Amino acid sequence: MKLGLNTINDLPTDVARPSYDRGDLKPGIVHVGLGNFHRAHMALYLHDLFQLGRDHDWAIIGAGVRASDHTIRDDLAAQDWLTTVYEMDPSGDRAIVTGTMIDFLPVQQDNRPLISAMSGKAIRIVSLTVTEGGYYIDASTGLFDPTHPDMQHDAKNPDTPRSVFGAIIAALKIRRALDIPPFTVMSCDNLPDNGHVARATVIGLAQQIDVDLADWITDHVVFPCAMVDRITPATSDRERAMIRDRFGIHDRRPVTCESFRQWVLEDNFPTGRPAFHAIGVTLTDDVAPYELMKIRILNGGHAAMAYPAALLGIHFVHDAAHHPLIRGFLNKLETEEILPNVPPVPNTDLAEYYKKVIERLENPGVADTIPRLCQDGSNRQPKFILPTVRDQLARGGSINGLSLVSALWCRYLQGTDDNGAAIKIDDPSADLLKDHAKRAKTNPQAFLQLKVIFGDLADNAAFSSSFQRNLEALYTQGTEAVLKTYIG
Template identity: 40%
Template structure:
């Protein structure tokens, strides 16, 4: 079968969307560090849309910071790849054209630094995952003792970390009398632009105080909030794309139709017209992050625990169950009064969109996967909301059921008596406490509420919370998750 490439575009089936601009005229303006599936399904698609709306020098040069795999897949395809959107009505295919080249940092860090320093580079975006920032998540500060940071300080002309590369590029621009590029973080870090700015300044100060001061005075580090479900591409996905496309594509990406991108509109040297194609250019991103954390992530976790206990493998199956769909409505009704509506957002409409996304049967988002690491997720996703509701004297019935479902889940046994593979940094502690407490709601909730790293010192002293969680636990053990959620709905 013929490989996808610019010469093969004419052979695409009529229903496949392709770049509607003259790609031969496209020149680079963005360098993206960490060109994984999410970036190609989010930033690159937004950029393709912006190029169709208003053409400009905004092509993307990707940079792989570890391996050549992405380059080796995309180079023979002239940077083209297919985005397969899994919609409830059926698959939608689009060929994305905004990626022009892919560099591999370990092969030639100097070539990548030169691209960052080039006058035409106006934005350096990145998706390198949290660990790629070489920082202490608790403080947000740079870890000067991190092996990659230590290497980059000793080898400033051959950096290997994202932070070292950005600073090397900015240093070269300063030396050449150029202004800085905009550093645009697209990773799921709270206040990601502010975090990135601090890390870059910290690293620059270790190299040269004057460079750090120049970056602080002239640099641009907008915070962003990104949202789209992009599952890992499987061999079956690649085969499906080839069948639908009639061409081989070694680098397709898979995603849901929904996408969201809130961006602080602070750019040092311009940007594509992302605002004209659905991105929300805002003065402050924090309200969007807060809304997503409480309404999307809080609901995801609660549904994952209840759904898994009830035997649902995926979010779509669980949220498609009318009982759990009604539970979500009640949960959002408790959460929304604690969420200030971000600029241009109506919270009820956002909740409706979330339910539609959850119920998309074409996206297989496993409840077990979402249930991982609950000890790290619950404090931000549910417990902060519970504290606010308790302080206001407001009901927390649905929120407390989410917590109780987590407690039932970490006992390590589901409703049919089968073992649950509990993945959590505190899994061993859970096992010890739950064995001692048994399937007694009062004893189990007391044991788990005593874990201060999760619940603090305050929540275990709130009877309105502790008694409700214990009652929910007893109901979960006696009736199961579905019947407990149904009984809660009937009581409301």
């Protein structure tokens, strides 16, 4: 059965589907980045809200700014923008067909359809999932990078921008000229202070285009922070076959995910928002404690287990979570070096939160992969691991395990596992990383000289010496022996 509005009433009875009339929905949000995470997270939260019969004027118009978004648009158009979300849980699975997206804008290099849509009065929120590395921030400084080719292009060609941020500025300029209140820019990406980061990029680029407009954006546009969480692996033929065989549904872009989801949102929406409080979203004045907890315990845990698992030839995350050496390494690292650097979180027991993280990692149904966790280390290490290193050093604690994470990453970047099998390095800075990692085999400090990654830690004697000991041990003893030594 091909998924579409004409077949939605013929779905199996155990598949949830919209009880709302898609014809009654009106757009209120433009969302850029229609990957799996968005469709299993924000889009599903709105689906739950619409199921309550509420806020049908907050439907989503999808958009993309990359060439690959053409294919996503074509696939979703063929099924009337519907998506099957399959929640995998050891206690019972659940499939939901969602219909909160009612259109997907044509993808054009000059972004004219996107600018036009965001200029409309009905759009009150522009939301983003453009990946952690998609905000044009210099990792070595944490500041907006005006030298990036995309930003230089948009600064010179503000009416035909390449980036979503250039398009946002162009739309805000039109709204200001027409005296239409500005929309709220809501980042849903998994990075610290995502609202502040989005604001820095928009204003930083606007200052290159029009200082007066940049000042107006500074005074009138709001960028709330958010903490988002749900494990959503990439979709492959495996997932498509799973949906077909289990439910008889032909969905070109299904999403499989865990049953757990969390969304903590700064409640700052001058032009209004959906009733997020009615569907389990935590609304707060300060997202930071929740965000730091998640980034350090969950994302830091992902980064810590990814590279030793890859070096031991483990493919699935749940297998790694059950492996005694990986599990022992993660437990000791989290307990001794990560959790002590996580401040208290309202109404949250950090030990219980970590226990839940382990339960999520052990879920075999999700079939999340180690190669996915290994992706984009040049963006993830500086965000998820190295800040904890700095805090642990400041408090005088051991950084043996944290430096081992960096050493394992360096060893992984050599491109082979401990059995000699080839490893594909999936990172925008892959060539640079591999070059420094290969030189580090004989001179470990060569890897730390990646100042764009390590910054001041390259010159920290305690971190440098601990990293060197761990990397040399990995080469002389192998991953298994080094993990056994660390666990004790």
